[in-house]
Amino acid sequence: MDYDTYTKIYDSTVSPILEYASAVWGFKKYNPLERLQYRAIRTFLGVGKHAPLPAITGDTGWTPIHMKTQCNMIKLWCKLCEIPEYRLCRKTFMWDFNISNRYKRTWSNDVKTIMTKCGLQDVYFNQNSERQPTAHIVSCVKNKLVELHQQEWLKALEDMPKLRTYKNIKADYNVEPYLKKCLSRQQRSVIARMRSGTLHLEIEKGRFRNVPLDQRLCKMCKSQSIEDESHLLLFCERYEQLRTTLFNDIRDKYNIDLTTLPANIKLKHLFCNYSKLVSNFILNCFTIRQSRINC
Numbered sequence: 001m002d003y004d005t006y007t008k009i010y011d012s013t014v015s016p017i018l019e020y021a022s023a024v025w026g027f028k029k030y031n032p033l034e035r036l037q038y039r040a041i042r043t044f045l046g047v048g049k050h051a052p053l054p055a056i057t058g059d060t061g062w063t064p065i066h067m068k069t070q071c072n073m074i075k076l077w078c079k080l081c082e083i084p085e086y087r088l089c090r091k092t093f094m095w096d097f098n099i100s101n102r103y104k105r106t107w108s109n110d111v112k113t114i115m116t117k118c119g120l121q122d123v124y125f126n127q128n129s130e131r132q133p134t135a136h137i138v139s140c141v142k143n144k145l146v147e148l149h150q151q152e153w154l155k156a157l158e159d160m161p162k163l164r165t166y167k168n169i170k171a172d173y174n175v176e177p178y179l180k181k182c183l184s185r186q187q188r189s190v191i192a193r194m195r196s197g198t199l200h201l202e203i204e205k206g207r208f209r210n211v212p213l214d215q216r217l218c219k220m221c222k223s224q225s226i227e228d229e230s231h232l233l234l235f236c237e238r239y240e241q242l243r244t245t246l247f248n249d250i251r252d253k254y255n256i257d258l259t260t261l262p263a264n265i266k267l268k269h270l271f272c273n274y275s276k277l278v279s280n281f282i283l284n285c286f287t288i289r290q291s292r293i294n295c
Helices: 003-018 031-045 053-060 065-082 088-099 107-117 121-125 134-158 185-195 202-208 229-235 237-254 263-272 275-294
Strands: none
Touching: 003 031, 031 053, 031 065, 031 185, 053 134, 053 185, 065 088, 065 107, 065 134, 088 107, 107 121, 107 134, 185 275, 229 237, 229 263, 229 275, 237 275
């Protein structure tokens, strides 16, 4: 199943249930709801439970649940400001607004917190005067929440050693092109695991055996190098023939000679482009690894 279809099904069948009546209760971040969305992302990417959240959410670019629910609150607030004063829901809204000066835990105070965070406190306090259209207000709130979320996401990348390579190739919170390519589930999974640092390489397996980082060496060659993603893709002598074939295929198909590029640029190209060729290369590498283990 391709990314657009999967996202459409999720947004049409799962999200409405998770966000039901969220315009009333949606101020807080509810971890069970977020975890359900994480599970849907992991299922699509084909990664395990140890895949870092910043990597899998950053690749799909899905909006967190709590951001959607807070936008729903702003939509409801705008609607309540527009309805006639004789309506019961309008009277309830005004009652909540009036007591918000005395009590902190009110719906109006939650809306005010969101708007203040988004720099729209003037809009909140001038609700009865002529104001901007609802669509514009909601768009401003959403854009600001996305901006704040991206800042938190970038900080999370810096705080996770496992994402040593990922943070050098990913700077924006949006869907990655490889997810929209025509890849098999196995190909998509191996690319996602490579990007999230959860391929079954020594640098990852050593974490669970408490092996010091400098001792997580490649067992497929004699270089005495740490076996990480860059070693697998660029340096391991055991896969030199496969690597030559990969670079030749890229040169023939895309007219780019990776052999002339510096290692860091070459690695970024392999992480971000040529997903089908790179995934096949990794799968072939692991076939060789498995055959050696069986021997």
